[in-house]
Amino acid sequence: MQVRISLFALAIILLALVSLVPTLQFPSSAQVSTFIGPRVWPLSLIAMLFLLGCALLAMTWRDRRCSAHDKSDSEPEEGGMAPAQKLSFANTRHWWLMAATVGYTVLMQAVGFLAASVMFTLICTLLLGARSWLAIVVTVVVAVALMQGVFVILLGIPLP
Structure with a gap:
């Protein structure tokens, strides 16, 4: 491990x-x-x-x-080896999140910041375990509103 x-x-x-x-x-x-x-x-x-x-x-x-x-x-344990762990989605979730982040960076240049942010937020919300569609939609809408509000309105930084 x-x-x-x-x-x-x-x-x-x-x-x-x-x-x-x-x-x-x-x-x-x-x-x-x-x-x-x-x-x-x-x-x-x-x-x-x-x-x-x-x-x-x-x-x-x-x-x-x-x-x-x-x-x-301590004394040596019987068997000597730990049982092999199964390769499952829960055990590899951190790798999927890293891949989503890299994909977000690449996608941002292709489709723009706002569209890529919507897709990235949706994918990360699903990867982190949200199952209620209401919670997923609210998370995506709030995240996009915060990104637009902070960067465009508050900081005055135009988004690509």
Whole structure:
């Protein structure tokens, strides 16, 4: 289990580092007429993604070291091997969310911010377990209204 979490943390760190290059190509606030430039929000998300990925990796390595130390102090268990875990949707949900995020980034350039945001919010709501169509519709409508309100109205940043 710790190997999979380590791989996930490394994938998060790699995603943050790869996303840094195109994000730095966005104009800064000095280059546009808005108070906060288009680079600020994605750059802050990438910084948080990188820091949280590093924290997850550090905690996983610490837990592995502690569990290895605890196993060396105790007697060996019978059987020696843990039962194999089934590969199911619940066990791979985090990978689906990462794939949806990458798809959202690609789709945003093809169909525009608003349409891609509607699809991304709908997919993520379903991936996170919402089953009531009323809850799904309310979540999508509120998320899109917040995105439009914050970026276009509050910050004055035109969306693609």
